[in-house]
Each structure stands twice: as C-alpha cells, then as structure tokens.
Amino acid sequence: MHEASIAYELLNIAVNECHKNGYKSIDSIKVVVGRATGVMTDALLFAFNVLKKDTIAKNAKLIIEELPVRGVCKDCGKEFESNENYIIFECPNCGSFSVNLLSGKELNITEMEVS
Amino acid sequence: MKVKLTTKILDANDRIAEENKRMFKDAGVYVINLMSSPGAGKTSLLEKTISAIKDKVKVGVIEGDITGTNDAERIERLGVPVVQINTEGACHLDANMIAEAARELPLKDLDVLFIENVGNLVCPAEFKVGEDMKVMILSITEGDDKPLKYPLMFQESSVLLINKIDLKDLLDVNIEKIKKDAQFLNPKIKIFEISCKTGQGINEWTSWLLTNIS
Numbered sequence: 001m002h003e004a005s006i007a008y009e010l011l012n013i014a015v016n017e018c019h020k021n022g023y024k025s026i027d028s029i030k031v032v033v034g035r036a037t038g039v040m041t042d043a044l045l046f047a048f049n050v051l052k053k054d055t056i057a058k059n060a061k062l063i064i065e066e067l068p069v070r071g072v073c074k075d076c077g078k079e080f081e082s083n084e085n086y087i088i089f090e091c092p093n094c095g096s097f098s099v100n101l102l103s104g105k106e107l108n109i110t111e112m113e114v115s
Numbered sequence: 116m117k118v119k120l121t122t123k124i125l126d127a128n129d130r131i132a133e134e135n136k137r138m139f140k141d142a143g144v145y146v147i148n149l150m151s152s153p154g155a156g157k158t159s160l161l162e163k164t165i166s167a168i169k170d171k172v173k174v175g176v177i178e179g180d181i182t183g184t185n186d187a188e189r190i191e192r193l194g195v196p197v198v199q200i201n202t203e204g205a206c207h208l209d210a211n212m213i214a215e216a217a218r219e220l221p222l223k224d225l226d227v228l229f230i231e232n233v234g235n236l237v238c239p240a241e242f243k244v245g246e247d248m249k250v251m252i253l254s255i256t257e258g259d260d261k262p263l264k265y266p267l268m269f270q271e272s273s274v275l276l277i278n279k280i281d282l283k284d285l286l287d288v289n290i291e292k293i294k295k296d297a298q299f300l301n302p303k304i305k306i307f308e309i310s311c312k313t314g315q316g317i318n319e320w321t322s323w324l325l326t327n328i329s
Contacts, residue, residue, distance in 0.1 A: 002207060002238045010124045017120065031124070038241070038267065097299065107125060112118045 003040060006107065007047035014112055015055055023114040026057040030111040034067045035085050036104030041066065069104030128242060131210035135217065135245025142222035144175070145328040146230065148246035150268060152261075153234030155254040156278040158186045159311035161229055165193050167321040172226040172328070177216045179208040179233045186231065196220055207238035210245055227328055236261065240268040248327075254279040259289045262296035269300045274307070276320060281310040 014029050033039050041064045048062045070081045073091035079102070080092050089099040123129070139146050151157050158178075165174050176197040178187040187199035198219045200212050213230060220228070230246065232239040240249070251272040253261055256279055262269045269275065275297050277290060290308065297304050305323070309316035 002205075002241060005205070005207075005209065005242075006124055009127060012127070013120075013122050013124065017118065017122075021118075023118075038237075107123060109120045109122045109124060111120060114116060114118055 003043035004047040004051070006039065007044055007051050010109055011048070011051055011055060011057055013109055014057055014060075017112065018056060018114055024056060025115055026060040027113040027115060028061045028063055029057065029109060029113075030063045030065065032065045032067055032106050032108050032110055034069065034104040034106040035083065036069045036089075036101065037107050038085070039107065065110075067103055067106050070102040071099045071104070072102060074098040074100060125242075128210045131214055132243035132245040135210055135214055136247075138214075138217065139222070139228065139245060139247070142225070144222055144225045144228050146228045146244075146246045146248075147328075148230050148232060148239070148244055148249045149252070150232045150236075150239040150249060150272070151234060151252040151254075152236045152257060155234070155252045155257065156311045157231050157234065157252055158189055160252055160276065160278065160309070161190060161231060162193065163311050163314065163317050164229075164321055164324070165190070165195055167317060168227075168325060169193065169195060171325060173224055175220045175222070175225040175228045177208075177213065177220070177228065177230045179212070179231055181205070181233060196225075202233055206233055206235045207242050208232050208244055209242045213244040236265040236268055240271045248273045250274040250276065252276045252278050253293065255283060255286060255288045255290060255293070259292040259296075262293060262300055266300050269297050269304065272301070272304060274305045277306065277308045278311055280308045280315060281313045 014026055045062055052058050052060055068081050068083045071089055072079045073096050075096035075098050076094040078093040090097055091099055149157050174195045176190045178197060178199045180186060182201050184199050187197045190197040198216045200216050249272045251268050277293055294306055307316050307320045309320055
C-alpha cells in the first residue's frame with residue numbers, strides 16, 4: 001500500500017479545511033479505514049507523524065478506526081462480516097467469489113479537533 | 116472544538132483521474148495503464164507493441180520511473196512522442212502526475228496512449244490515473260504464486276500478459292496455475308502468453324488490442 005501518499009493527502013485535507021475556516025492548529029484527526037483497503041495502520045501512523053512536523057497539525061494525534069469487511073454473497077444471498085484484513089473476497093458460507101462488498105473499502109476523514 | 120467531516124482521503128486523486136479521463140476522451144485518445152513488477156518486461160512489450168501497431172494507430176507514451184530516463188530513450192527510438200515522469204521515490208503514478216505529463220503530449224494527434232507505470236505489483240493498482248483499461252504483465256521468472264499473493268492487480272486488470280514463455284522449459288513454473296489463479300480472482304481477465312524476446316504471442320495480443328481500442 002501507499003500509506004505515505006495517504007498520510008500526505010489526509011494532512012492536506014485537514015490543513016486546508018482549517019485554513020478555510022480560520023483555525024490555527026489541529027489537535028487530533030479521526031479517520032476510518034476499511035480492512036479491505038490494504039492500508040497498514042502502523043505505516044499510516046508512522047508516515048503521518050513524519051509528515052505533520054512542519055504543518056499546523058504538528059501536535060495532532062491521528063486516531064484510526066478500522067472497519068470490518070462486510071459483504072453479501074450473490075450466489076447464496078447470505079451476508080457476512082470479517083475482521084480479517086481481507087483482500088480476496090470469498091463467501092464464508094458457500095465459498096463463492098461472487099460477492100458484493102457492503103463495507104471495508106472506506107478511507108475517510110470523519111472528525112478533527114481544532115483550536 | 117470538534118469539526119465533523121466526511122471527506123474521502125483519495126477523493127483528490129479520484130477527482131483528477133476523472134478530469135484526466137474527460138481530457139483523454141475529448142482528445143479521442145484511448146489510454147492504457149500498463150503495470151507489472153520491475154523487470155517483467157513492460158518496456159520490451161511497449162517496443163514490440165508499438166512497432167507492430169504504429170502504422171495503423173498513432174501512439175504516445177508516458178514513462179513512469181522512480182528515477183532515470185532509460186525507458187523513455189528506448190521508446191523515443193521508435194519515433195513516437197514520449198514523456199518521462201520521475202516519481203523520485205514514489206512507488207506508483209498518480210492522477211496528478213499524469214495530468215501534468217499529458218500536457219507535454221500532442222494528445223489530439225494520438226489514438227492510443229500507453230502509461231508505463233512504476234514497476235511494483237502493489238500500489239499502481241490502487242491509484243486511478245484516468246485510464247480506459249488496465250493491462251498487466253507477469254513474467255514466468257517471478258513464479259506461479261503471484262496471483263494469489265498480489266490479488267488486487269489481477270482483479271483490477273482487463274488483460275494479463277504472461278511474458279518470457281521462451282524460458283518455460285528452464286524453470287519450475289506452472290503456467291496453467293498462473294492462468295487458473297488469475298481467472299479465479301478475475302473471471303473476465305483476458306490472458307495472452309507472450310515472449311517479448313522471440314515475438315511469440317505478440318501478434319495475438321496486438322490484434323486483440325487494435326480491435327478493442329477502435
């Protein structure tokens with residue numbers, strides 16, 4: 001995965017949002033990361049902490065909430081959920097690979113604490 | 116104070132990728148994002164492919180590499196317009212890099228634009244650049260376990276080119292397993308066995324390509 005690019009983008013979004021609204025510093029940023037994105041949260045944190053240094057987010061804490069993979073099988077119709085870091089989507093009920101993902105691909109900023 | 120947001124982190128890239136797509140469509144150019152691990156044969160494939168089709172369609176190339184201009188020089192010798200992007204460390208091309216490189220190309224005069232992505236089986240599959248089709252190359256020297264180890268690229272690609280099949284008698288590699296696992300991950304994937312060295316399979320690939328981009 002490309003955690004450094006993601007950390008760079010999320011800092012950009014957060015800092016721009018602050019500039020637009022006149023806030024001076026960022027204390028924390030909350031993100032949700034679906035387990036099917038392939039993002040390694042440790043690597044994301046590491047990249048964030050390196051990249052934040054010269055920004056108004058230099059004291060910010062990154063809070064990462066991981067979301068499980070949820071899907072529905074197109075063959076047997078059953079819904080399933082998994083907390084594994086899924087990349088291949090297989091129905092745990094019937095083994096089919098014809099699966100619609102309901103969640104797990106999220107990569108969003110949801111909240112910031114600013115002052 | 117708390118500020119609520121609902122911003123997708125990769126929105127900026129996806130938005131630029133959509134703008135690229137519109138720009139390419141307006142110019143009437145079909146864009147292929149070519150991906151593989153380092154050394155699988157992307158530049159050799161481009162040389163073979165461009166030589167085979169350049170009398171029928173007008174081709175341009177964007178070369179992505181971490182550093183250096185070797186590949187762009189190889190393509191330039193074929194007499195087609197080429198722009199080199201050096202990512203200076205980044206493991207993939209993103210939409211913004213493509214937007215900037217595309218400005219250097221005579222897009223309106225092109226029919227097909229090949230984007231040779233940075234050699235890497237992981238990240239390039241995760242960033243849209245505004246392409247019409249993703250094509251990947253796997254060389255048999257990399258082993259037959261790669262589809263299941265790096266599934267995303269196989270899932271995202273419309274075409275899998277299995278390269279270096281001239282070496283198959285020298286290697287303990289099961290080409291049928293590569294095909295089976297790739298189709299298991301992506302039932303719609305179109306597969307060609309090729310050798311950029313001997314030219315085997317290149318005709319089948321370029322004929323298919325010409326039919327599917329026109």
